[in-house]
Amino acid sequence: MATQEEIVAGLADIVNEIAGIPTEDVKLDKSFTDDLDVDSLSMVEVVVAAEEQFGVKIPDDDVKNLKTVGDAADYILKAQQA
Amino acid sequence: MSPTNRTVVVTGIGATTPLGGDSASTWEALLAGRSGVRPLEQDWAAELPVRIAAQIAVEPGEILPRPLARKLDRSAQFALIAAREAWADAGFTAKAGDDPAVDPDRLGAVVASGIGGVTTLLGQYDVLKEQGVRKVSPHTVPMLMPNSPSANVGIDINARAGVHTPVSACASGAEAIGYAVEMIRTGRADVVVAGGTEAAIHPLPIVAFGNMMAMSKNNDNPQGASRPYDAGRDGFVLGEGAGVVVLESVEHARARGARVYAEVVGQGISADAHHITQPEPTGRGIAAALQHLLDGSDLKPAEIVHVNAHATSTPQGDVAEIKALRAVFGDDVDHMAISATKSMTGHLLGGAGGIETVASVLALYHRLAPPTINLVERDPEADADIVGDKPRPLPEGTIAALNDSFGFGGHNVVLALRSFES
Numbered sequence: 073m074a075t076q077e078e079i080v081a082g083l084a085d086i087v088n089e090i091a092g093i094p095t096e097d098v099k100l101d102k103s104f105t106d107d108l109d110v111d112s113l114s115m116v117e118v119v120v121a122a123e124e125q126f127g128v129k130i131p132d133d134d135v136k137n138l139k140t141v142g143d144a145a146d147y148i149l150k151a152q153q154a
Numbered sequence: 155m156s157p158t159n160r161t162v163v164v165t166g167i168g169a170t171t172p173l174g175g176d177s178a179s180t181w182e183a184l185l186a187g188r189s190g191v192r193p194l195e196q197d198w199a200a201e202l203p204v205r206i207a208a209q210i211a212v213e214p215g216e217i218l219p220r221p222l223a224r225k226l227d228r229s230a231q232f233a234l235i236a237a238r239e240a241w242a243d244a245g246f247t248a249k250a251g252d253d254p255a256v257d258p259d260r261l262g263a264v265v266a267s268g269i270g271g272v273t274t275l276l277g278q279y280d281v282l283k284e285q286g287v288r289k290v291s292p293h294t295v296p297m298l299m300p301n302s303p304s305a306n307v308g309i310d311i312n313a314r315a316g317v318h319t320p321v322s323a324c325a326s327g328a329e330a331i332g333y334a335v336e337m338i339r340t341g342r343a344d345v346v347v348a349g350g351t352e353a354a355i356h357p358l359p360i361v362a363f364g365n366m367m368a369m370s371k372n373n374d375n376p377q378g379a380s381r382p383y384d385a386g387r388d389g390f391v392l393g394e395g396a397g398v399v400v401l402e403s404v405e406h407a408r409a410r411g412a413r414v415y416a417e418v419v420g421q422g423i424s425a426d427a428h429h430i431t432q433p434e435p436t437g438r439g440i441a442a443a444l445q446h447l448l449d450g451s452d453l454k455p456a457e458i459v460h461v462n463a464h465a466t467s468t469p470q471g472d473v474a475e476i477k478a479l480r481a482v483f484g485d486d487v488d489h490m491a492i493s494a495t496k497s498m499t500g501h502l503l504g505g506a507g508g509i510e511t512v513a514s515v516l517a518l519y520h521r522l523a524p525p526t527i528n529l530v531e532r533d534p535e536a537d538a539d540i541v542g543d544k545p546r547p548l549p550e551g552t553i554a555a556l557n558d559s560f561g562f563g564g565h566n567v568v569l570a571l572r573s574f575e576s
Contacts, residue, residue, distance in 0.1 A: 092221030109221075116292035123288075 073152045074126055079145045086121045087141075090114050100142035108141075118144075128152055162338045163574060165412040166244025166400030167512045168236040168349075172393050172499055175212030176239050180499075180509070181516050184524040185545045189377035189498050191391050198357045204364045206376040207355045208393030208500025225293045226306060227271035228353035232396035233303035234310060236508070237265065237347050241311055244400040245412055249312040250345075255410045262315040262346040263308035264334040265398065266326035268504030268561065269354045271298030276358055303351050304330075307398075315343040323561030324466070326350055327397065327507025328569055332421040334401050344406040349398030350508030360392060366431065368468065380501075381528035382465035382472050382494035383536040390466040393500025397508030399515065408576075415515045419554060419570040420451030426564030433471045433560065437478030440558070443566040444482040447556075453570050455486040459548050460523045460555040462514045465494035466501045473535045475558060480537060490556075491523040491546045492538050498527055507559040511569060514557045518573045521548040 074082065084098035091109040104110040110118055115138075119130050122144065128151035130138075138144045169176060172190025173183035183190070190208040199205045214231035215223055223231055250258040274297040282290050296302060301319040308317035316337065320329040327350020334348035363369045370389040372379035380391040407414055424446060426439035434440075447453060461479065465472045472494075479487050495513050502509060517523050523546040532540065554572040561567075 090221065090224075092219055113292040113296070114225075120288055 076145050076149055079126065079148050080141060082125050083118070083122060083141055083144060086118055086125070090117050098141055100140065100145065102141050103139055104141070122148060126152060160339055160341070161404040162335050162401050162418045163404050163407050164399050164415040164418060164515050164571070165402045165407050166240040167415065167515055168239030168243060169395065169397040169509050169512050170210060170212060170214070170232050170235045171395040171397070171509050172208035172211055175217070177512050177516070181513070184495055184498055184513060185522065187498065187525045187527045187543050189380070189527060190393065191376045191379055191500055193373070193376055202357060202360055202364070204360050204369050204371055205373045206379055206391060207360070208391055209355060210394050225297065227274040227297040227302055229267045229271060229351045230297070230303040230306045232353060232394070232505070233265045233307055233349070233351040233398065236349060236351070236396040236398040237307040237310065240347060240398045240400045245410070249310065251312050256345050258312045258314045260315055260344040261311065261313040262317065262334065262337050262343040263304050263311065263313040264318045264320070264330040264337070264346055264348040265304040265307050266319050266321060266330035266350050266504050267300055267303055267352050268321065268323045268326045269352060269359065270300030271302060272354050272359060273356045274298040276356055307347055311347060313347065322565035322567070323563050324501065324503050324506055325559040325561035325565040325567040326504035328511065328557060328559035328567040329423070329507070329565070331399065331401070331507060331511055331569060332423065332567055335418050335421060338401055338403050345400065345402045347398060347400055349396060349511070350502070350505045351396035352503040352505035353394050354503060355392060355394050363392065370467065378528050380467045380497050382463070382467045382497050382526060383533050383540050384529050385531040385533045387467045387469060387472065389468055390496065391500040393502040394505070395502055395509060396505050397510070397512040399511055414574045414576050416518045417572045417574045419453045419572045420447055421570065422447030422450065422568040424566045426566065428564055431562045433474045434564070435470060435474055437474040437481060439564060439566045440475055440478035440560065441481045443568045444478060447568050447570055448482070451570060453554060453572070455483050457552055457554040457572065458483070458486065458490055458556060459553045460514070460517050461490050461492045462510045462517070462555065462557045463492050463494050464558040464560045466496055471560070473533065476536045476538050487538050490539065491541045491548065493524045493541045494526040495524055507557065507567065510557050510559070514555045514571050517548065518553060518555050518571055521553070522546065523548055
């Protein structure tokens with residue numbers, strides 16, 4: 073099971089790959105849309121890549137609640153324990 | 155705004171082609187008579203009946219940032235590269251609005267493709283079959299839609315007067331430029347970025363064109379395979395890339411002190427209504443397009459000194475075009491230096507009208523008609539002055555050039571350009 077720190081690092085790599093944002097800029101309080109250049113289509117890619125990397129399921133209905141990197145990291149942490 | 159009949163000029167050019175990553179390197183290669191056709195060395199090509207193509211000289215992934223490139227079909231990548239070159243070449247320093255020289259509400263984009271995002275469509279179907287529903291890219295639809303190149307160029311330059319995508323197979327690029335000219339003439343826009351793009355080098359289109367008996371199977375001699383007007387021609391060679399021009403009303407160009415390459419005198423459009431793929435053998439439809447061009451503009455046959463022919467290297471099509479030129483222009487054809495640049499670039503389908511307009515603009519600007527390579531044994535039915543393997547100087551004074559483009563479906567589009575004295 074990944075720690076919050078490992079999850080953020082993983083998300084940083086994914087966001088870097090998809091949106092070209094430097095990994096060090098991907099922090100808990102950053103908004104995917106407003107800060108990281110991840111639009112709604114690219115967010116689907118982030119989610120699919122995160123599901124694969126962390127072995128979790130993130131249903132479409134929950135994706136809209138993942139506004140920040142912190143939201144996503146918390147969701148993945150909980151989903152891993154479920 | 156009420157209709158007007160404004161003069162339209164070319165103020166910027168851009169291209170990425172099998173001959174070079176920009177318009178300058180493409181032009182240099184055209185003058186040198188270099189072929190862009192190479193063997194297809196990809197694994198998927200090994201068993202195909204056609205194993206040659208005019209592949210892009212500079213991969214778009216080397217130019218565009220990866221986060222942008224991965225959201226664009228290859229055809230849109232080519233279009234964006236060519237459009238950005240043309241935009242900068244026209245002297246604009248930023249997108250419309252940020253550069254105050256052009257008002258976004260007076261700027262249009264018309265970039266066409268014959269086939270659209272075919273490699274995205276087929277590639278994502280492979281993903282669906284092999285990796286499942288979840289792995290299909292959410293960008294698939296905006297990548298494969300045929301208006302994607304136009305829309306992405308429009309967003310990039312901030313074009314708000316209208317973004318369009320006329321589709322007419324291999325005439326698409328020329329029709330896009332013709333549409334853009336009308337947008338300016340009729341007062342809808344002051345500046346329009348226009349051209350054609352294509353990226354269809356994939357086993358399915360290659361096999362499909364091959365099964366139509368439309369493509370050259372000269373796999374043993376890639377550089378000699380595209381041979382318009384030569385008696386031994388056996389079909390076209392598929393090419394990829396894009397060519398884009400910046401069109402502008404002459405008033406707008408003068409007001410900002412822009413360099414003018416050439417005037418767009420007019421266009422002629424017709425349809426064969428004959429057969430879905432075969433050219434009408436007498437050239438009747440092409441002749442009608444040429445006649446409409448003359449009727450609708452102040453172009454004089456005596457001015458026309460160069461034709462960038464459609465000439466794809468198919469046995470029927472090349473000859474029908476010459477017959478049509480003879481039917482309309484008679485002896486005036488004798489002073490037209492006719493070039494078939496597809497002998498070097500291959501056939502870019504919907505991109506052809508774009509890069510051939512760029513070539514025609516440069517031919518007028520530099521007063522040089524590019525060569526036609528691989529013309530060893532001239533087809534006696536091609537009764538015209540075909541420029542051979544060396545460039546041909548064009549005369550001084552006011553000169554005009556035609557750029558012919560025809561497409562499956564019987565689409566005929568002829569654009570006329572004229573030298574411009576500023």
